[in-house]
Amino acid sequence: MIYSITGLLRQVAPNYCVVEACGVGYRCSASTYTLSSLPGKGQEVTLLTHLWVKEDGVELFGFSTEQERLCFRMLIGVSGVGPRVALAILSDSTPDRLMLSIAAGDAKALTRAQGVGAKLAQRIILELRDKVSDEDLGAELAAESGGAAAVTGSARSTAKSEAISALVALGYGQTDAAAVIAPMEDSLAVDELVRRALKTFMRG
The missing domain is CATH 2.40.50.140 (Nucleic acid-binding proteins)
Structure with a gap:
């Protein structure tokens, strides 16, 4: 290959x-x-x-990035999603936002892509939700990129900042997002930080 x-x-x-x-x-x-x-x-x-x-x-x-290729490969693994539809989805969103939309069950965000109807959007969420919420996703990305480096304090801080930015992009307030993310473990990856934050917001 x-x-x-x-x-x-x-x-x-x-x-x-x-x-x-x-x-x-x-x-x-x-x-x-x-x-x-x-x-x-x-x-x-x-x-x-x-x-x-x-x-x-x-x-x-x-x-351009390993994350986008991984998203593409996950998408074409879904029944009814060919490479053209996968590219349309990736053209409508960044890989980060795509994974957040799937993790949050946001079918409406997926239907903005050409060729994606409500039923297909729900199928994508159903088949990929566990994968994009998995703590091992970050490890898979690192392995595909040639191995994970040691996580530094600045990297952990960046992960929290990126998680807050992602939540703001989803419509949550900056202050609320920061308050939820701040007490979480520094070792968590961005996708896991966001997943836990979304659960907190959903509980109210």
């Missing part, structure tokens, strides 16, 4: 880009999230990839 590709960015289109490596141009289908992060044409770029094998050929998908 092609894990990643590094080369010169030759073309950027609404739903794909072309990366030239060793004289060969590779067409990589990509989300708006990834395409918006690309450098200028002619500059070097590295994309993580997923090779999709279909009856009439193969297609290469490119991702």
